[in-house]
Amino acid sequence: MLYRLIVNVTVLKYKNIEMKKSIYSALIPALLIILSVSVNAQTSRLYAGTYAGQGEKGLQVIDVDFAKGTFIKVSENDAGNNPSYICISKKRSIIYAVNEVGRVNGMRAGGVTAVKLDLKTGTTEKIKELAVPNGGPCYISLTPEEDFLLIANYGGGSVAVVRLDANGIPSAVSDTIIFKGEEGTRSHAHMVAPGPGGKIYLTDLGFDRVAIYDLDKVSGRLISKGYAKLAKGAGPRHFTFGKDGSKMYVINELNSTMTVFNVEKDGNLTEIQTISTLPEGFTEKSYCADVHLSKDGKFLYGSNRGHNSIVTYKVGKDGKITVAGYTLCGGEWPRNFTLDPTGKYLLVGNQNSGNISLFTLDKKTGLPIAPSKDYKIKGPTCLKFIE
Secondary structure, eight states: OHHHHHHHHHHHHHHHHHHHHHHHHHHHHHHHHHHHHHHHTTEEEEEEEEOOOTTOOOEEEEEEETTTTEEEEEEEEOOSSOEEEEEEETTTTEEEEEEOOSEETTEEEEEEEEEEEOTTTOOEEEEEEEEEETSOEEEEEEOTTSSEEEEEETTTTEEEEEEEOTTSOEEEEEEEEEOOOSTTOOOOEEEEEEOGGGOEEEEETTTTEEEEEEEETTTTEEEEEEEEEOOTTOOEEEEEEOTTSSEEEEEETTTTEEEEEEEOTTSOEEEEEEEESSOTTOOSOOEEEEEEEOTTSSEEEEEEETTTEEEEEEEOTTSOEEEEEEEEOSSSOEEEEEEOTTSSEEEEEETTTTEEEEEEEOTTTOOEEOOSOEEEOSSEEEEEEOO
């Protein structure tokens, strides 16, 4: 009896040891996966458009390691001449680039190039090039359903709509509108993008206004719904919306201001505030460029080309803004910037100095903290992450 008890106890101990080994064996790979995810979560893939001439590869794919503050070039890709602005279809893995040129095949036109993206290798394959009437495109965006591209032609003073087929490939220009103003004025359409409630908004730097449209999905044509005027000489360039969609923030290139609009239920805009993007006492030439909202909606950022800074505003409960501070951009001529998908970092594309600067955002103040490293790149004009 005693012998059987000793044997049973020994067997139980052995089984417990083997069970623990099995548990540890199962846990180790799981822990490695968790650690791997944690490390990979510190790295994101950045897509950069640049000014690139005939034969040059103007679309770069870059891995950014935020923990180390380092950049690794993954690939350089052909997206046509001067792929100065891009937008990305996540569901189709297609990058669309406007080609900022004045003529295509002897005609007054710009272009749009679509490239298929291999998410694993970071390389692309060109799948379509399409001429867009009037020339000088500077901005491109996707409709929420990803059935149309919207293109602003700065040089051609016009807007274009491009229909996408079932595979997301540009098939035809479905609409183009040329803007004509009063004598002595010239349209410079600068940004066109969808807003809350399905409206399409377009800033016109030359006409000092934000135009409002509906998009007829059957015909692919824009239907005018009026516009909001800004101060003469303001030069509205880019815009973004508040977290709940009730406010629009427009950065004005020519008079270095930020304008806040109420977005009414019918999509119309009512101005409620205009504030400078520059510190008091600064009198040298400066031109605004880009604007973005923090992921939590508490801070608004704008870039100053000339002052070479990022202005940070605190967003109040009423949507109005107050200056929180100014941060040097880490280079010259901050044409474009973006926030990473986590909202913890801000990256600035400095066109004239040819570099991308990486900033950490202070959680409390929202201010960008001076970068320790940057990435050299010729004439960066657009920075995008896949959200």
